[in-house]
Amino acid sequence: MNSSVVEKYSKQKMTGSHFTPAELAKAVARRLLSNMGKSHSDTIFVMDPSCGDGELLLNFALESKGYKLNLLGIEEDLQSIEIAKARLDCLDINAEFNCIDFFSLVSKQANFDYKPDKYLVDVIIANPPYVRTQILGADYSQRLAKEYNLSGRVDLYHAFLVAMTSQLKIGGLLGVITSNRYLTTKGGSSVRKFLAEHYEIIEIIDLGDTKLFEAAVLPAVFFGRKKANKSIGQKEPANFLRIYETDKEVIEKTISVSSIYDIIGSSRNGVYSINNKNTQYQMENY
Numbered sequence: 001m002n003s004s005v006v007e008k009y010s011k012q013k014m015t016g017s018h019f020t021p022a023e024l025a026k027a028v029a030r031r032l033l034s035n036m037g038k039s040h041s042d043t044i045f046v047m048d049p050s051c052g053d054g055e056l057l058l059n060f061a062l063e064s065k066g067y068k069l070n071l072l073g074i075e076e077d078l079q080s081i082e083i084a085k086a087r088l089d090c091l092d093i094n095a096e097f098n099c100i101d102f103f104s105l106v107s108k109q110a111n112f113d114y115k116p117d118k119y120l121v122d123v124i125i126a127n128p129p130y131v132r133t134q135i136l137g138a139d140y141s142q143r144l145a146k147e148y149n150l151s152g153r154v155d156l157y158h159a160f161l162v163a164m165t166s167q168l169k170i171g172g173l174l175g176v177i178t179s180n181r182y183l184t185t186k187g188g189s190s191v192r193k194f195l196a197e198h199y200e201i202i203e204i205i206d207l208g209d210t211k212l213f214e215a216a217v218l219p220a221v222f223f224g225r226k227k228a229n230k231s232i233g234q235k236e237p238a239n240f241l242r243i244y245e246t247d248k249e250v251i252e253k254t255i256s257v258s259s260i261y262d263i264i265g266s267s268r269n270g271v272y273s274i275n276n277k278n279t280q281y282q283m284e285n286y
Contacts, residue, residue, distance in 0.1 A: 019053055022055060023259065027264055028125060028221060030063050035173055035225070036123075036173070044123060045122045046121060046122065047121040047126075047167060048126050049102040049128065050074065050075060050102060051073030052080050054088055057084070058088060058091075061088070069093050071088065071095040073095070073098070074102045076100070076102075078099050102160070103159065103163060106163045120167060120169040121167060126177070127177040128176065130156065130157050132156075136155075144158075149194075150191070158191050172225070173225055173226075175221065175223050177219055178222065195222065196234075198227055200236070201234060202223040202225060203221075205241040210260050242281070243281050244280050245277060245279050254273040257272050258274070
């Protein structure tokens, strides 16, 4: 590998940055907008707390015809901020970007006497960094665990999920792309508990080994609506979608589609064929 490739790989590994594929960004934006309802007649405030090159905010803006938007992108990397600004500048939308560590921003807000809801947003759309304990370092990992009430092997996106929730209005929507590890691991139990307590879960999509990212990340997408308090139970059944490649002998007839995004949201379980590769799709309600 040449030096620029090595530098890019090293930075990605250390920071957990995985920029979102455009089609996935579009799918997440559309799913969020489909759950907006008709109560938002005024401006919608939308945040991405780790916006990278602005792909998620851009697609939300492009898909949100008929809505007036205020977009807020938070990002530590100045070069990524400049790219995001340039991409959003071509749209007639109020977009603001802040080059700051998201956790620092949340801590600053917690230390000031802000009026309720003044700085809270209606929608958070995000693909936060994935950085496991081994790379975070023991000290920083323990500090995050203490501050955000996490247990087990802490990943950076675990802390992001808690911090993002503090920035979301009651009834606000969260659409977040993460690693799927928290869905099944012991270390993810505190994250699962937190999400169940704080959100009316709309849908979870486990994208398994679909290889949507360059790095070896098995992604999942969580959609939820923030509850007024933890005592409120799950009012409606949540959708749980699993999409995995399969090498099993297929007895049933496969359904040919052009991409993984044609499967998401389908009401038909079964085996789908994408470029001669078979993908098992299963949707359940909980």
